[in-house]
Amino acid sequence: MKQILLVEDEEVLRMLAADLLADEGYKVDEAADGAEALKRLRERDYDLVLLDYMLPFYSGVEVLEHFRRECPEKRPKVIMLSAKTQPADRERALAAGADLFIEKPYRPFEFVKKVNEVLHETDGSPLSP
Amino acid sequence: MRRMAVHFRRSVASRFVWLMAGFTVLFFLGSALLVMYQQSLTRSFEAVQQALEQKEIRTHQLDRAFTQAFFDVRGYFAFGRPSFKESVFQQQETAKQVLREMEPLAVHPEDERFLRDAHDFFIRYFEQLVPKAIEAFERGDRREVALIAENGGTAAVQSFQKRLAAYHDTLIDQMKQEYIDFKRKQQYGQAAFIAFIALMLFLLQRLMRLAARQIGRPLQQFAAAAEQFAKQGATVEWPTFDEQEDEIGKLSKAFMMMMESIREKEEHLLAQNEELLAQQEELEAQQAELEQALAMAERREQELARRNDLIKGMAQSLDKQEVLHSVIRNLCAIMKAERGIIVVADEERAHASFGLSAMSVHRFLQQLYNGLEHRLLETKQAFTIRRELPGFERGYHDEPLYSYDLFVPVLSPSDDVEAVIVLSRFGAAFTDDEAVEAEQLGKHISISLQKLALYEEAEKDRRLTEDIFNHLPEGIQLVDLHGTNKLMNGRMKEWFGAAADGWHEAPYAEWKQRLCALATDEQALSVFLDQAVFGPADELSVMTYELKENRIVMEVYAAPLYRGGAKFGTIFVHRDVTKQVEVDRMKSELVSTVSHELRTPLAGILGLAELLLNKPLAPERQHKYLTAIYQEAERLTALINDFLDVQRMEAGRQTYHWEPVDLVPVVEKVVETEKLGTDIHAFSVSIETKRTVIRGDRERLRQLFTNLVHNAVKYSPDGGTVAIRLYEHSGRLCVDVRDEGLGIPAEALPHIFEKFYRVDNSDRRRIGGTGLGLTIVKEIVKAHGGEVDVVSEEKKGSTFTVRFPMASITQEIN
Structure with a gap:
C-alpha cells in the first residue's frame, strides 16, 4: 500500500484530498504546516508527498528544500499544490525536486488521476528504491 | 748751415x-x-x-x-x-x-x-x-x-x-x-x-x-693781455710778435685768431640772448594762459569725477535704498551742499538723506508736499530759498547765518515729478547755473530710478518663475545638444544632494556619471540618458530607476526641446514615484491575497460539490461534505462583506449615522450574542464610569465590539474569561477587551491591524478568519475620532483598548 503525506493548511481542502486519496486505497498522513510535515517526513518513508505551496511559516518550496538537504537518501515523489503559479516559483520548486504541479482549485477526479499517474511512474522509474 | x-x-x-x-x-x-x-x-x-x-x-x-x-x-x-x-x-x-x-x-x-x-x-x-x-x-x-x-x-x-x-x-x-x-x-x-x-x-x-x-717776456705779455681780455673783453692791445716765425709768433697769431673768434661768438651770443629773452617772455605769457586752462580743466575734471561717482553709484547697485544713498551723497558733493535729502514721489516714499538727523528726516517726510515742495509739483522747475539758521544750527556764531535751500524736481521722460531733492548750503547761495546743473543731474537720476523700477518688476517676475520652477514636485533638468547641463531646479538638488553640486554647465559625461552612480541599475539609466540626449529626437521616453541610498523610486521622462523646428536640447523630468510604486505593489499584492482568500473556500466548495455530484457516498459523508460546503460559503460571504466594508471605509465612502450612543447596551448585546457561540468562556462586563455615551454610529460600534469580543473568544481556544471594562482616562472613554488566550507574538504586534494579516501559527491557522476584522476595528475607531491599541503577552492573553473622545460626547448630549 502506497504511503502518501498530504500537507495542506486549509482544513476543508485537506479533508477533501485525504478522502479522495483514501478512496483510491492509499494510506494518507496529514500535516497542516511545514514543521509538522518535516516531522512526518523524518519518521517515515513516503511514496508521495502532496505539498501545498502556501503554508504558514515555511512555504511548500522551503519545506521541500529543507527536506532534500536533511534527508537526501529519501526519494519520494513530490507534487506541489498551488494557486500561485509564477514561473519563478515553478522553477524553484522543480529545482528542489518537485515532480508535478497541480493548480488549485483542482477538479477532484483529475487530481486523483494525476496522483495515480505519478505513483504509477514510480514503479518503472530507475530512481525508485 | x-x-x-x-x-x-x-x-x-x-x-x-x-x-x-x-x-x-x-x-x-x-x-x-x-x-x-x-x-x-x-x-x-x-x-x-x-x-x-x-x-x-x-x-x-x-x-x-x-x-x-x-x-x-x-x-x-x-x-x-x-x-x-x-x-x-x-x-x-x-x-x-x-x-x-x-x-x-x-x-x-x-x-x-x-x-x-x-x-x-x-x-x-x-x-x-x-x-x-x-x-x-x-x-x-x-x-x-x-x-x-x-x-x-x-x-x-x-x-x-x-x-x-x-x-x-x-x-x-x-x-x-x-x-x-x-x-x-x-x-x-x-x-x-x-x-x-x-x-x-x-x-x-x-x-x-x-x-x-x-x-x-712774450709769455708774460700774453698772460697780461689774456687776463685783460678776460676782464675787459674785446678792447685789448695785443702784444705783437706775429712777425716772428717761431712758436711765440705762432702763439701770438693763434691767440689773436682765438680772440677774434671769441669776440665774434660773444657778439653772436649776445644777439641770441636777446632773442631768448624775448622768447622767454612770450613763453611766460603762454604758461600763465596754460595754467589758467589747466586749473579750469582740473575743476572740470573734479566735477566730472563727481558726476561720474554719481552715475557709477547709481549703476553699481540695483538696491533702491543703496542707490538713493549714493545719489544724495554724491549730489551733495557735486553741489557743495552740507545737507540733502531725496524722496521718491510714490506711495512708499523711499528716501535717503545726507547730513540730516533721523528726526529731521521724519519731520520733512511728514510735511512733504504741504510746504514748498508743492511748488515743485506745479512748476517742475528748480528754485532756491534763503532762510536764517535757527540758533542751534548756528553753533557758536552770534551773527545771523543763512542757509540756502535748493529744491530740485527729478522729472521722468513724461515730465512727471518722480522724486524730490532738497539740498542745503550754508553761507553761499546756489547760482542759476548750479540750479540748471542740478536739474540736469535730476534727469540722470530719473533714468536710474526708472531702471530700478524696471529691475524690481523684472526681479519680482523672475523670482516668481524661479519659485515655481524650484518648487515643482518634479525635478527638472535642461541640457543642450552636447548634453551639457544648462538648467536645473531646486527639487533636483534636494533629491540628489551633494551629487548634484556643481552641475551647472557640467559636461554630459560628468553629470551622467554622477547621476548614474546613484541608481541601482547604472547601466540602464546610462543607456536611457544616452538615447534621450543623442538619440532620435522625436519622442518622449520614460524609465524608472531606484536610488541606491534610500530606495526611492524615480521616474524620469525625457522630451526633446525644439526652437524653430530644430532640436536644441533635451528636458528631463524626474519624479519621485516611490509612493505610486508602493501603492501599485500593495494593490497587486492585495489582489493576489484577495484572490487567494476567495479561491481557497471556493476550491473546497467546488471540490466537495463535484464529489457529491459524481460519486455515490455514504449519507454521513454526504452530510459532512454539505456542512463543510455550508461553512465555506459562509466564510466566503463574511469575507466578501468584510472586504467590502474595509474597501468602503478606507475609501471614505462608508456612511455613518451619527447619533449619541450609549456604549453599555451595545457592549452588553454583543456579549449576549457571543455567549451563544461558546460554552467554555466566561464573560464579565464592568462599567466604571457614568458617562458612557459617545457620538457614534450604533451599527458600526456593534460591529467593532463584535469583532473584538469574537476575536477574544476565537483566540482563546482553551476558554477563559473575556473581560470588558468601560472607564474614563485622560478625558476619554476607554473600553478594554481582555482575554486569557494565545496572546500575540511581539514581532506580530505592529502588523495586526493590517489587512489580511494573520499571525502565522499553526494553532491560530486552524482558527478561521478573514484577516480583516482588526482592520475594520481600526477604521471604525478612526472614523469616531478615537484610537485603538493592544497589549499582549504570548500564552497569557491580549488586551485591546479602544478610546473615544469625550468632549464630543458632552457637546452632543447638551
Whole structure:
C-alpha cells in the first residue's frame, strides 16, 4: 500500500484530498504546516508527498528544500499544490525536486488521476528504491 | 748751415737745445783739461820723489857700508880676528855695489860731485889706507898703523862721513822742496778749476737771461693781455710778435685768431640772448594762459569725477535704498551742499538723506508736499530759498547765518515729478547755473530710478518663475545638444544632494556619471540618458530607476526641446514615484491575497460539490461534505462583506449615522450574542464610569465590539474569561477587551491591524478568519475620532483598548 503525506493548511481542502486519496486505497498522513510535515517526513518513508505551496511559516518550496538537504537518501515523489503559479516559483520548486504541479482549485477526479499517474511512474522509474 | 739758421729762427726750443748742448760740451772739455793737468802734476811729483827716495836709500846703504868697514877695521886691529878683516872686504864690495847703482841716479851736478867724492874716498880708503894699515898691522908695526891713522886716515874718514851726512841732508832738503813745489802747483790747479766753474756759471746765467728774454717776456705779455681780455673783453692791445716765425709768433697769431673768434661768438651770443629773452617772455605769457586752462580743466575734471561717482553709484547697485544713498551723497558733493535729502514721489516714499538727523528726516517726510515742495509739483522747475539758521544750527556764531535751500524736481521722460531733492548750503547761495546743473543731474537720476523700477518688476517676475520652477514636485533638468547641463531646479538638488553640486554647465559625461552612480541599475539609466540626449529626437521616453541610498523610486521622462523646428536640447523630468510604486505593489499584492482568500473556500466548495455530484457516498459523508460546503460559503460571504466594508471605509465612502450612543447596551448585546457561540468562556462586563455615551454610529460600534469580543473568544481556544471594562482616562472613554488566550507574538504586534494579516501559527491557522476584522476595528475607531491599541503577552492573553473622545460626547448630549 502506497504511503502518501498530504500537507495542506486549509482544513476543508485537506479533508477533501485525504478522502479522495483514501478512496483510491492509499494510506494518507496529514500535516497542516511545514514543521509538522518535516516531522512526518523524518519518521517515515513516503511514496508521495502532496505539498501545498502556501503554508504558514515555511512555504511548500522551503519545506521541500529543507527536506532534500536533511534527508537526501529519501526519494519520494513530490507534487506541489498551488494557486500561485509564477514561473519563478515553478522553477524553484522543480529545482528542489518537485515532480508535478497541480493548480488549485483542482477538479477532484483529475487530481486523483494525476496522483495515480505519478505513483504509477514510480514503479518503472530507475530512481525508485 | 743756412737751413740750420732758418730752423733756429723758427724754433725757440731748438735754439735753446743747441745752446745748452754747446755749453755742456764746453763745460766737460774744460773740466777734463783741468783734471788731466792735475793728474800729470801728481805723476811728475811722484817720479821726482821716488828718485830722491832711491838716492836717499843708497846714500844710507853707503853710509852703513863705510861705517861697518870702519868698525871692522878697528875691530881687526883691536882683536885681530880674521872675521873682521873678511867683513871689511865684504863692506868694500857692498860699497862698490852701491856706488855702481848710484851712478844712473845722478842727475844733478851735486849728485855727480858727491858720487865723485864718494868714489875718491872709496879708492883712497879701501885701496890705499886699509891695505896699508892691514899690512902694517900684520907686520905688527902698530906704530905704522897708528901713524897711518894719524896721517890722515882718520881725518879722511871723518871728512867723508861729514860729506855723506851733508849729502843726505841735501837729499832731504830736495824732497821737502819738491813737496812744497807740488803743493803750490796743486793749489794753482784748484784755483784754475774754481775760476773755470765761475766762468761756466756766468755763461749759464747769460744763457738763462737770453731764454727769459726770448720766451718769458712774450709769455708774460700774453698772460697780461689774456687776463685783460678776460676782464675787459674785446678792447685789448695785443702784444705783437706775429712777425716772428717761431712758436711765440705762432702763439701770438693763434691767440689773436682765438680772440677774434671769441669776440665774434660773444657778439653772436649776445644777439641770441636777446632773442631768448624775448622768447622767454612770450613763453611766460603762454604758461600763465596754460595754467589758467589747466586749473579750469582740473575743476572740470573734479566735477566730472563727481558726476561720474554719481552715475557709477547709481549703476553699481540695483538696491533702491543703496542707490538713493549714493545719489544724495554724491549730489551733495557735486553741489557743495552740507545737507540733502531725496524722496521718491510714490506711495512708499523711499528716501535717503545726507547730513540730516533721523528726526529731521521724519519731520520733512511728514510735511512733504504741504510746504514748498508743492511748488515743485506745479512748476517742475528748480528754485532756491534763503532762510536764517535757527540758533542751534548756528553753533557758536552770534551773527545771523543763512542757509540756502535748493529744491530740485527729478522729472521722468513724461515730465512727471518722480522724486524730490532738497539740498542745503550754508553761507553761499546756489547760482542759476548750479540750479540748471542740478536739474540736469535730476534727469540722470530719473533714468536710474526708472531702471530700478524696471529691475524690481523684472526681479519680482523672475523670482516668481524661479519659485515655481524650484518648487515643482518634479525635478527638472535642461541640457543642450552636447548634453551639457544648462538648467536645473531646486527639487533636483534636494533629491540628489551633494551629487548634484556643481552641475551647472557640467559636461554630459560628468553629470551622467554622477547621476548614474546613484541608481541601482547604472547601466540602464546610462543607456536611457544616452538615447534621450543623442538619440532620435522625436519622442518622449520614460524609465524608472531606484536610488541606491534610500530606495526611492524615480521616474524620469525625457522630451526633446525644439526652437524653430530644430532640436536644441533635451528636458528631463524626474519624479519621485516611490509612493505610486508602493501603492501599485500593495494593490497587486492585495489582489493576489484577495484572490487567494476567495479561491481557497471556493476550491473546497467546488471540490466537495463535484464529489457529491459524481460519486455515490455514504449519507454521513454526504452530510459532512454539505456542512463543510455550508461553512465555506459562509466564510466566503463574511469575507466578501468584510472586504467590502474595509474597501468602503478606507475609501471614505462608508456612511455613518451619527447619533449619541450609549456604549453599555451595545457592549452588553454583543456579549449576549457571543455567549451563544461558546460554552467554555466566561464573560464579565464592568462599567466604571457614568458617562458612557459617545457620538457614534450604533451599527458600526456593534460591529467593532463584535469583532473584538469574537476575536477574544476565537483566540482563546482553551476558554477563559473575556473581560470588558468601560472607564474614563485622560478625558476619554476607554473600553478594554481582555482575554486569557494565545496572546500575540511581539514581532506580530505592529502588523495586526493590517489587512489580511494573520499571525502565522499553526494553532491560530486552524482558527478561521478573514484577516480583516482588526482592520475594520481600526477604521471604525478612526472614523469616531478615537484610537485603538493592544497589549499582549504570548500564552497569557491580549488586551485591546479602544478610546473615544469625550468632549464630543458632552457637546452632543447638551
